[in-house]
Amino acid sequence: MLGDILDATVKKEGNVVKKYAFTGQNGEIIQTADRQVALDHMFADFVGQDAAVMYKDYTIRQPGVNFMGNFLAKIAYSYYDPTAGAPIPLPGAPQELLQTGYVLKQDKIPAMDRAAYIKVRRQLSDTVGVEAWKLNSFGEGTQDSHDLHDMQIADVLGIGIADTDMPGSWHAYLDYKAFDHGSFIGGTGADLPDRYFDGIRSFTTGIGYVPARNLLLEASYTFGAKSTQMRDTLYTPENFTLGDYTRIQMTYKF
């Protein structure tokens, strides 16, 4: 419908919109050629940034003329009073009403009691090896909005070859990580920001090369980062993703 307003304007003028301009959240003027960006702003402006209900002069833009302000003003000033002042519950009416909805709960993550991991390494040839390890915590498990469940620290599978001391040597790897929400205890040694270890599963591929003695060049690329479970938000639980993460690093050993 908001688009209809823009379309009606364009139709009237028999022309095409080249640019939209509006005032941003911080008072800056935003210019865009993207119609959707303009529509998003119109929508957000319609709903309103606040819910103030003080308005006297309709000809001046003031708080309270947006959706939220107007809605609350109508509730307050138009006397939505279903029981006409009678005490609740009304006589003869049910004592309780069943209302379905979402419950927002705060996650409770217990302190780490014990954790252990097992690692298996197998050398396949002079230059190729395979490594897999699994790390788990023990104890109460974590209590979140999806109820009590065992808390998995991480499942990491790696494959690679490595020889970092000799010029010309190189290594490569591909790993998969899955960290439950709240399980990250730090100190993984992984070259990723902490946010990729809190309720996130992701893949990382990386390479390393030793062009000269004591000099190591490394690059890694993390992709497919998705949440391991839904997180509660104000209104509904949401899945979320993180963007890809690229890291390029040069290390010189003195």
Added chain:
Amino acid sequence: MSEVDIARKKLAVVNELVGICENIDKVMQESQDSAMQGVTYRSWQQWKDKQESVSGVINIAPSLRYLDIKLTLQNGQSIDMESTQYIYTLPFGFMKLGTNIGGYILANDAYGGVDGVL
């Protein structure tokens, strides 16, 4: 979170509130035969209907009085949609005079969430 995400969540909360009012209506309707001892329940639906003007414009949502959008057309023409001087006709028969777009035109907006309110 972008401003449009925040706006969507605001509407979602309003819809939740309206959903509660409608649920109470339903339960109270089922209780009509019960002895209410002279107390009349005035429903959300009745109240909402009363907010409609004779022209049919639902006043519970605001009129879209202010359009903070300025257009630059390819022929160089500049249009300030907030201007009360700019007039156009919407496909559903409403004319914009800068002040009188009924809020209900957004009832089925692609963003969703307003339906429950209107």
